[in-house]
Amino acid sequence: MSPSSKLRLLLVNDTARPMQQLHDALTRAGYHVIAQAQGAAELLQLVEAQKPDVIIIDTESPSRDTLEQLAAMGQAAPHPVVMFAEQGGLPAIQAAVSAGVTAYVVDRIAAERLAPIIDMARVKFEEDAKLKKRLADMEQQLADRKLIERAKGLLMQRRQLSEAEAYALLRSQAMQSGLRLAELSRQLIDASKLLG
Amino acid sequence: MTDNADFSTSAPLPIRLGFVPLTDCAPLVAARKLGLDRAHGLDFQLQRQPSWAAVRDKLIAGQLDAAQALYGLVYGMQLGLSGPQCDMAILMTLNQNGQGISLAPPLAEQWRAGVGLAAIARRLGRPLVLAHTFPTGTHAMWLYYWLAAQGVHPFRDVKCVVIPPPQMSQAMQAGMLDGFCAGQPWHAVAERDGVAVPVADSSSIWLDHPEKVLTCRRDMARQRPLLAQRLIQVLLLACRWLDRLENRAQAAAWLAEDDYLAMPAALILRHWPNRAPQSGDLRFCDEGRVNFPYRSDGLWFLQQYRRWGMWQGEPGAEWVDPLNQTELYRAAAGLCGLPLPDSADRDGVLMDDMTGPTMFAAPHNAGANRGADALLQCINRRS
Numbered sequence: 001m002s003p004s005s006k007l008r009l010l011l012v013n014d015t016a017r018p019m020q021q022l023h024d025a026l027t028r029a030g031y032h033v034i035a036q037a038q039g040a041a042e043l044l045q046l047v048e049a050q051k052p053d054v055i056i057i058d059t060e061s062p063s064r065d066t067l068e069q070l071a072a073m074g075q076a077a078p079h080p081v082v083m084f085a086e087q088g089g090l091p092a093i094q095a096a097v098s099a100g101v102t103a104y105v106v107d108r109i110a111a112e113r114l115a116p117i118i119d120m121a122r123v124k125f126e127e128d129a130k131l132k133k134r135l136a137d138m139e140q141q142l143a144d145r146k147l148i149e150r151a152k153g154l155l156m157q158r159r160q161l162s163e164a165e166a167y168a169l170l171r172s173q174a175m176q177s178g179l180r181l182a183e184l185s186r187q188l189i190d191a192s193k194l195l196g
Numbered sequence: 197m198t199d200n201a202d203f204s205t206s207a208p209l210p211i212r213l214g215f216v217p218l219t220d221c222a223p224l225v226a227a228r229k230l231g232l233d234r235a236h237g238l239d240f241q242l243q244r245q246p247s248w249a250a251v252r253d254k255l256i257a258g259q260l261d262a263a264q265a266l267y268g269l270v271y272g273m274q275l276g277l278s279g280p281q282c283d284m285a286i287l288m289t290l291n292q293n294g295q296g297i298s299l300a301p302p303l304a305e306q307w308r309a310g311v312g313l314a315a316i317a318r319r320l321g322r323p324l325v326l327a328h329t330f331p332t333g334t335h336a337m338w339l340y341y342w343l344a345a346q347g348v349h350p351f352r353d354v355k356c357v358v359i360p361p362p363q364m365s366q367a368m369q370a371g372m373l374d375g376f377c378a379g380q381p382w383h384a385v386a387e388r389d390g391v392a393v394p395v396a397d398s399s400s401i402w403l404d405h406p407e408k409v410l411t412c413r414r415d416m417a418r419q420r421p422l423l424a425q426r427l428i429q430v431l432l433l434a435c436r437w438l439d440r441l442e443n444r445a446q447a448a449a450w451l452a453e454d455d456y457l458a459m460p461a462a463l464i465l466r467h468w469p470n471r472a473p474q475s476g477d478l479r480f481c482d483e484g485r486v487n488f489p490y491r492s493d494g495l496w497f498l499q500q501y502r503r504w505g506m507w508q509g510e511p512g513a514e515w516v517d518p519l520n521q522t523e524l525y526r527a528a529a530g531l532c533g534l535p536l537p538d539s540a541d542r543d544g545v546l547m548d549d550m551t552g553p554t555m556f557a558a559p560h561n562a563g564a565n566r567g568a569d570a571l572l573q574c575i576n577r578r579s
Contacts, residue, residue, distance in 0.1 A: 062360040064249040069358035072331035
C-alpha cells in the first residue's frame with residue numbers, strides 16, 4: 001500500500017520511548033505525522049481538533065485510559081487494535097505488543113495499511129531497548145570491575161597475596177560456590193566491614 | 197502441576213501483583229511490608245501500573261497473576277465492554293468509600309452556596325467538562341450517578357473525559373476541566389495546588405460502596421484455588437491491620453515511599469479521617485463486612501451499564517455469581533477468624549433512593565429495570 005493516500009498519525013510522547021525517532025522515521029517513509037501529544041489533556045485536544053486515523057502510544061503510557069474512554073464513548077473515535085493472538089492473529093501486532101507498542105485506530109483502516117506503521121514503531125522501540133540494555137550492561141560491567149578490584153585489594157592486604165594470587169583465589173572461590181565473581185566480591189567486602 | 201505443588205517447596209511462591217498508585221492500594225503494600233505474604237508461602241512482587249488499561253492487558257496476557265482493580269474494570273473485562281472479553285474472578289473487595297468529586301473553586305463556591313448543579317451548568321453557558329478514570333470504572337459510575345441524581349445528564353449535558361489521576365491537578369490548572377471524580381490522594385493534591393475543592397464524598401452517592409477489588413483471571417482461580425485462597429487470606433489480614441487507627445501513620449509512611457505513591461505522607465493523610473473507620477469512611481475490613489464479594493454489588497454495576505447504554509444484557513445473578521469466588525472467600529475468611537455475612541446480598545443507601553435509574557433510561561432501555569427488580573428491592577429494603 002502506497003503511503004501516498006496519507007494516513008494521519010498522532011504519536012503520544014509521554015514516556016521514555018523514542019517517539020521523536022519514530023516520528024522522524026515515519027516522516028522519512030512518507031507518512032503524515034500530524035502531532036505529538038505530551039500528556040492526556042493535550043492528547044484529548046489533538047484527537048478532537050485533528051481527528052487522527054492512527055494513534056501510536058507506549059503500552060506503558062499513563063494516557064491510555066484517556067483513549068479507552070474515547071473508544072468506549074464514540075463510534076468515530078479511535079479504537080484499540082485488538083491485540084491478542086486468539087483474536088487478532090496478525091503477527092506484526094503481536095510483535096508490537098511484546099515491544100510495548102499499542103495502536104488505536106479508527107475503524108476503517110485495513111490491517112495491511114496499519115502493519116507497516118506498527119512495525120516501524122516496534123523496530124524503533126526494540127532498537128531503543130537494545131541500546132538501553134547495552135548501556136546498562138556497560139554500567140554493570142564497570143560496577144562489577146570496581147567491586148572485584150576492591151575485593152582483590154582486601155585479599156592482598158589481609159592475606160599478603162600478590163594481585164595475581166588474589167584474583168586466582170577469588171575466581172576459584174566463585175566457581176566453587178557458583179557465584180558471579182562480582183557477587184562474591186560484594187559478599188567479601190560486606191563481610192570485611194563486619195570484621196572491621 | 198497441581199495447585200498443591202505450588203507450595204511443595206519451602207521457598208515462597210512469587211506472585212506478580214499489579215497496583216495503581218492510590219491510597220487504596222494500601223492492602224497490597226501493607227501485606228508485603230508486614231511480611232504477611234511470606235508467612236503464607238507467597239512472595240508478592242508488587243508492580244506499579246501506569247493505567248487501568250495496562251492492568252487489564254497484563255492480566256489477560258498473563259504478565260500479572262492478580263491485581264488491585266476498580267470494581268467496574270473487572271465487569272468491563274467480563275462483558276468485553278472495554279477491550280477484549282476475558283472471564284474474570286473477583287476474589288474479594290479491598291475497600292469501601294474513600295473516593296470523591298472535586299470542582300473548580302468558582303463552581304464549588306456556587307455549589308456550596310446551594311446552587312443546584314443543573315443551574316451551575318446552565319450559568320456556565322457550555323457543557324461542563326468533568327473527568328473520571330476509566331470508562332467502565334467506579335469513578336465513572338459514581339460521577340454519572342451523582343450527575344443524574346441532580347438532573348444533569350452525564351452524556352448530553354456534560355463532556356466526560358478520562359484524565360490519569362496524577363494529571364488531574366495540572367488539567368484543572370490549565371482550565372481543561374471543571375471538576376473530576378477520582379480516588380485519593382489526588383483530591384488532596386489538587387486542593388493543595390488551589391485548583392479544586394472537594395464537594396462530595398463517594399459515600400454520599402452510595403454509602404459504603406465497594407471500590408477496589410482483588411481480581412485474577414477465572415482460569416487461575418479455577419486451576420490454582422489454594423493459591424487464590426491464600427491471596428485472599430493474606431489481604432484480609434492486611435485489610436484488618438489497616439482498619440486499626442494505631443497503624444494509620446505507618447501505612448501512610450509506607451504508601452509515601454518512592455515505589456508506591458511517591459508523595460508526602462501528610463498529603464495521603466489529608467482526607468483519611470483520623471479516627472477508627474466508621475460507615476462512610478475509607479475502610480478496608482470492618483470485620484470482613486467490607487471484603488465479602490456481594491452479589492448485589494455486582495448487580496448494581498450491571499444495572500448502571502445498562503442504564504447508560506453501555507451494555508444491553510439483563511442484569512441477573514447468572515452474570516455475577518461466576519465472577520464472585522464466594523467459596524474461596526469463605527474458606528479464607530474462616531482461616532482468618534472473620535465472620536461471614538448472612539446473605540450474599542446487602543442493603544445499600546443511594547443518594548436518590550434509587551429513583552434515578554429510570555430518569556434517563558433510553559427508549560430501548562425501557563425495560564431496563566425489569567431485570568434489576570430484585571436488586572432494587574434488595575437495595576431499597578430498609579429495616
